[in-house]
Amino acid sequence: MLRNKIFILSIFIALLLLIQNVNAAPSGSIDLDPSISADNFLSVGEDEVVLIIFNNTAGAPITDVASTIQYLSVSVAVRNPTLISIALGADITIHNPDGSVRVTSFPVTGTLESTLFVPPGGPSTPEETVDLYTWSLGPPSGTLSAYTDSSQFVSTLKILRPAEYLTLSITVTCAGVGDSVSWFFFRATEDAFSSGSYPTAITAISDKKNLYYSKLPGPDATKYWLPLHNSYDPYDIDLLKGHVFDQNTWTRSATNTSYAKTNKIHHQSPKANGNNGGGDPLTSVIHICGIKFLDLNRDGIYNINTENGINGFEITLLGPDLKTKAEEFYSGSLQISEAHGNPVMSGEEGKALPGVYCFNLINVKAGTYTFYVEIKESEGYKTTTPTSIGPIMFQVDNDPGIEFFNVGNNFGNTIYQPVGGIITPANRVAILMPFIVFIGLVGIVSSIFVLWRRRRD
Known part of the structure; x- marks a missing residue:
């Protein structure tokens, strides 16, 4: 009899939880179209078109209004903004x-706008100033300010229903030599509402960005306007970090990693002297680049979403003998661009992103070349990757001259933490207390069960 009651109670609780969560909320994800958005090099003054894909990943029927994103707003945060610019005119397709x-x-x-931004990285990643570009679509249409019922749908509405996606096409211009990174995300509203006062009318929201119209989990059938939970505000003055929202609420959570995002690395090089660079068409250009990064998980692999670069490490490009500078070993066959030099410091003294370095070899004549990249370590850090990378080899024919690229030559570090410390006596009572409490609870439950059996018998 008791087992039957427990089983019925369990079924009731499961149904209650299911009822409370029938309303699916929208969720976003972002991708780059690899056909025209791959990491690449631009020479100063050149343009490229980047295509970004913003998805509604809600697992709900396409007719579900509660899972539809409205007042779509998409943003790009450009780190190291002096090196690239983005045209304000863009094109969107749904x-x-x-x-x-x-x-x-x-x-x-x-x-x-210029704003503060805390890039993905460790908990102590410093804030920096970025250029923030935002494209907002406004209401669903010129005559419809809010999509609240599926019967209102027409194919021209500027909304994002479940499984639909929009593509944003932007034009990026190289303005200087070095590396930049663009972060793409759904822009979060900066409005704030406390529990119990959530808006039921769209007119109550002044900063309309990435919203949806839905009831809250639970028996209350009232529908409210809510923010897309993984939309992002790059810098919240109250949190001193970016913010997202807890699901189905207006409650903000501080983060610099946990939001819908993707990124693109922009490599900017000097104007190539070969081919279309205005120089000798029978010489080439070689670019060898990488980053010195703080390896948070110590796996030796750079993760741009969670790990940041470290400035101030000396990095040298060597010839195949592992001791002579490349331009000296291949004297008369190539030159190091004055824009960088050899050696360079990671971060290039503020001219590049944190930790980034790049060697630009110009006037490269035909031949076979072998290089090694070597880093000089600093005290207080422990390496997670080799301190020398290579061989990096190129076969240059110069018929005609072209640009060669070799990136991803990364060096990882963790902060050195010596083993040791102060020995303190263990508090045996504190260690044993959880076990004592557990044994006590088992004894109480057992006693209750025995008494119940006796009364039943």
């Missing part, structure tokens, strides 16, 4: 889940 076009490409003009 696609059905099967990839077909629902809303044909239309122009949209963005905004540009």
Whole structure:
């Protein structure tokens, strides 16, 4: 009899939890179109088109209004903004889940502001100033300020239903030599509402960005306007970090990693002297680049989403003998660009992103070249990667001259923490207390069960 009651109670609790969560909330993810957005080098003054894909990944029927993102706003945060610029004019297309076009490409003009940004990295990653570009689509249409019922749907609405996605096409211009990174994300609203006062009308929200219309988990059938939980505000003055939202609430959570995002690395090089660079068409250019990074998980692999670069480490490009500078070993066959030099410091004394370095070899004549990259370690750090990378080999034919790229030559470190410390006596009572409490609870439950059996018998 008791078992039957426990089983029925369990079924009731499971159904209650299921009822409370029937309303799926929208969620976002972001990708780059690799066909035109791969990491690449630009020479100063050159442009490239970047295509970013913003997805609604809600696992709900496409007709579910509660899982539809409205007042779409997408942003790009440009680190090291003196080196690249982005045109404010962009194009957006909205696609059905099967990839077909629902809303044909239309122009949209963005905004540009300078803001603080805490890049992904460890807990002590410092804030920095970035250029923040934002493109907002506004209401679903010129005549519809809020999509609150599936019967309102027409194919031209500027909303993102479950499994739909939009593509943002932007133009990036190289303005200087060095590396930049662009972070793409759904821009979070900066409005704030306390529990019990959530907005039921769209007019109650002044900063309309990435919202959805849904009831809250639980029996209350009232529908509210809520923020997309993994949309992102790059810097919240109250949190001293970026913020996202807890799901189905207006409660903010500080983070610099846990939001819908992707990134693109922009490598900016000097104007190539070969081919179209205005120099000798029978010489080439070689770029060898990497980053010195704080390896938080000590796996020797750089993760741009969680690990940041470290400035101030000396890095040298050597010839195949592992001791002579490359330009000296191959004297008369190539030169080091004055924009960087050899050796360089990681971060290039503020001219590059934290930890980034790059060697640009110009006037490279035909031949076979072998290089090694070597780093000089500093006290207080423990290496997680070899201190020498190579051989890095190139076969240059110069018919005609071209640009060669070799990136990802990364050096990892953790902060050295010596083994040792102060020995303190163990508090045996504190150590044993959880076991004592557990044994006591078992004894109490057992006693209750025995008494119950006796009364039943």
